[in-house]
Amino acid sequence: MMDTLMLSRIQFGANITFHILFPTITIALGWVLLFFKLRYNRTGDMAWMDAYKFWVKVFALTFALGVVSGVTMSFQFGTNWPGFMESVGNIAGPLLAYEILTAFFLEATFLAIMLFGFNRVSNRVHTIATVLVAVGTTMSAFWILVLNSWMHTPQGFEMREGVAYVTSWWEVIFNPSMPYRLVHMLLASGLTAAFLIAGISAYRYLRGDRSEGVGKALRTGIVMAALLIPAQIFAGDLHGLNTLEHQPAKIAAMEGNWETRGNVPLVLFALPDQEARENRFEIAIPNGASLILEHDPAGIVPGLNDFVREDGTVEHPPVAPVFFAFRIMVGIGLLMLAVSWFGSWQLYRRGAPSPWMLRGLVAMTFSGWVATVAGWYVTEIGRQPWLVSGVLTTAEAVTTTPAGMVASTLAMYLAIYAALTAAYVWTLYHLARRDGAAATSGQAVTPEARVSKGGGRVAGPIPAE
């Protein structure tokens, strides 16, 4: 039987894994909706509005799932991790309060105008509502990433009798890892939304729905992915270097490097064995890790054995999950690069993606989810055994609630998260089929609306094959 600590960790991990799926989509999708709306305002082309109408429904569903899982999370701070607020509440508190006050109400209120208000308010107010919702989701991401980054690289405070007191809010907010983590996460959101849009649109396209709204969304998704992925690889590299400076144990686990030394190879695959403190079945590129991290083949890379105390206490994160999650994230990133660039090239050369490219995009629909979750596992498991680096361990913050009670709620949460994730994915494809059927039978898309006056300006309509 697992103890309360492990069960609470799994419960919070499950909750935040489930939660992050949805904000990851809505943060960027809000801005994409604004893009659709602005193109419509500019061109008067109903196809942009068709795209808006379809994706605003996806946004609403995604947002609802994000809200309910977020509410659950805020309660779990108190039910499972009371030590967190007791110890660092003076810092975490105001950051969370600002997130609720500046973002949550704004998003929830103006989403109603976005969804149901098109015929009740002027077009200008509707556009402003779209702007405010996009701003709200991004503001929310900002505050929560400030807090999360502070937990990784805390500064601007002093400890008095086990309680953190702020000495500089500027240092708290602009802590060393915040800019990197924020950019990395916003780009991850952009890529997740881009592949979701491209994937669902490709699915509709393959099913014979060649309406212009679908074509425009498909192009938007592919081009957006192609533009964001190099930026993400660059930002990810910078974030890694920042982690090397502030959390070397995490880097050592990511690289699967046991001894601090120079000429460290880039391990492509291995089975890290924490008992034997070595890698098995290692496949590696000589000097690779040293080159990436220190830009020098002889560069010294920190090793995990530096983080074991004389008495044998391990003070580095569990190696295998961090090691594998990192490889999954990078692998998907490279796949995204290949698919989005090749897809863009096809758009440029042929005006439309080939059928197998469309199938590839369908397969990649939720690739952003996998990469984002893997990335969060790297950074969060990589912070263990600390909850707030060097300040508070995870074990110190946990509740005294009996393990059996946590086990029962964990079982309940896992069941409902699994069911809702399945229902969400199923519903997205159902919406794609339903709206597609409506479009091909002419219900939602009138012939008049098809006569676009400026649809070809941004990206020419995809020719029906």
Add this chain to the structure above:
Amino acid sequence: MDALFGGYSWLPVAFVGLMGVSILLYVILDGYDLGVGILSGLTNQHKDKMIASIGPFWDANETWLVLAVGLLLVAFPFAQGVILGALYLPVAVMLLGLILRGVAFDFRAKVDPAQKVWWDRAFFGGSLLTALSQGYMLGLYILGFERTLMNVAFAGLVAVGLAAAYAFIGAGWLILKSEGALQERAVRWAKVSLWLSAIGLAAVSIATPLVSDRIFEKWFAMPYLVMLAPIPLITGALILALHFVLKALPNRTDSLSWAPFSGAIAVVFLAFYGLAYSFYPYIVPEQMTVWEAAAADESLMIMFIGACIVLPLIALYTSFIYRVFAGKTQDLRYY
């Protein structure tokens, strides 16, 4: 200003006030949409219309709960663990309810009729579960979290009472926002739920002063007895007045349709005031005062400034949205 509170800082008091306002707004606002959710289980005909009436609002309504628990977490870090730890299982049940109803709302509009039935059940069940668990938690809170058989029975009674109160607020909302057959149904619902909630309210009112001598003294020692007597008296009069107003509804000109919902707000306000008066200055009943539980003054100050700037803005755009979607509910269409 600290002199007002016997030399203690005024900030924890301001924050417990803010938290109180959030809870009060939550009970009224999410109260009506939880109530509509509970009532939606009693009819098949009017479901779409009922849900349409809360469509633009429910999300922001629920945010008041996030703010309330957020304020508990951030302003009273030393009470949050005690309260939420003591309520571990009912909190989990409430969250299950909130998850089910929150997502059902969106799913039901997007799936085939065959599956819609299931999401409708989830919407009803989730709303009811949320209301019951909140009432159960309120009951346990009043009794200082001690779980004896009697106490659990009392908490169960409060649970039913709060669910009925939400149903009443929801019925009041529907009377205001609907017409015709649905409005008639809503009046009938309101008549029943009014008296169920009155029983719950009476139970809480009797139990609260009996829990501790301190609370008893606050109500029944002179001159408080005379000064506070208007609270239960006005509440009782309001409930009676609501009873008679409901007999006159629905009326031909619809000129009274605002009355049940407004009356519900007034009763909730008075009941809440009574509870707040009883427990203040304790945040964990009889164990921890707001000052003992509060975060550092510097942190409270920075949140207080933020709240003073942002809350009026929230009030402004909330009133805007209620104006945009004012009047009798139309069918909700995305466009």
